[in-house]
Amino acid sequence: MEKVNICPQPLYTFTADPSLTEEIKSLVMNETYTYNGNRTNYTSVNNRLQKKIQYKKFVDWVENTCLKELKELYNYECDKLSLTQMWSNRSGYKNWHHGHTHPYSYVSGIFYVTKSNSNTWFSFINHWCSLGKGEMKIDRYVENEHQIIHKEPSVPGKLIIFPSNMYHSVDEHLIEDGERYTLSFNAFPSGKIGNFFLLSGLDLTIN
Numbered sequence: 001m002e003k004v005n006i007c008p009q010p011l012y013t014f015t016a017d018p019s020l021t022e023e024i025k026s027l028v029m030n031e032t033y034t035y036n037g038n039r040t041n042y043t044s045v046n047n048r049l050q051k052k053i054q055y056k057k058f059v060d061w062v063e064n065t066c067l068k069e070l071k072e073l074y075n076y077e078c079d080k081l082s083l084t085q086m087w088s089n090r091s092g093y094k095n096w097h098h099g100h101t102h103p104y105s106y107v108s109g110i111f112y113v114t115k116s117n118s119n120t121w122f123s124f125i126n127h128w129c130s131l132g133k134g135e136m137k138i139d140r141y142v143e144n145e146h147q148i149i150h151k152e153p154s155v156p157g158k159l160i161i162f163p164s165n166m167y168h169s170v171d172e173h174l175i176e177d178g179e180r181y182t183l184s185f186n187a188f189p190s191g192k193i194g195n196f197f198l199l200s201g202l203d204l205t206i207n
Contacts, residue, residue: 009166011122011152014066014159016111020057021157025113027054028088028181041091041170050086050185058183059083062109066159067187070107079191081107082206086185091118095180097170099123105164105186112154116180118173119151122166154180 016024031049033042046052050059067081084105089097096118102108110120129146152160162168164186173180194201 012161016157041095041097044088047087050083078189078193081187082190084186084188089182091173091180093176096172099169102164106188108164109161111159111183113181116154122150122168124148
């Protein structure tokens, strides 16, 4: 018997200039963070960092280079993909991030700011294992035969962009003498969207 893997789901990575990575590092380390009870990492109190002038260089790179390339690759019917929210994450020793998706968003991104031995896990149901067993739920970050998992390593300066409805989580940060920092965002089509000639268009401004 031969197994044939089908239906791949691509993710896209980009690499920032080292000077931009260092600039973002100094910014996120000075944000104010809050603990959320359903996860053991911390997120910035300000979850609309894209509006802060200090992050403009990063936002311009994401919107006008990375997201623009994806828009052109898939020929999205919109003027551009614009950031709707952006926030930073901080994880200490043995902190992890619960499994989740990003509703009310089109594409999402994670920018790795500091080094960590933790990975971002992208999880999918293995439908062969779910047949005849009722509903199969994806665990936080438990690797077993019920899930197909891709592990994306944390490399400073790397940006990964993925569909917002893709289930993902982060395993434990196990470096004792340093915290893990990332910058995350959601993006949505903006400007003229769709096809006005076919009576299926709209104007959408992202504030």
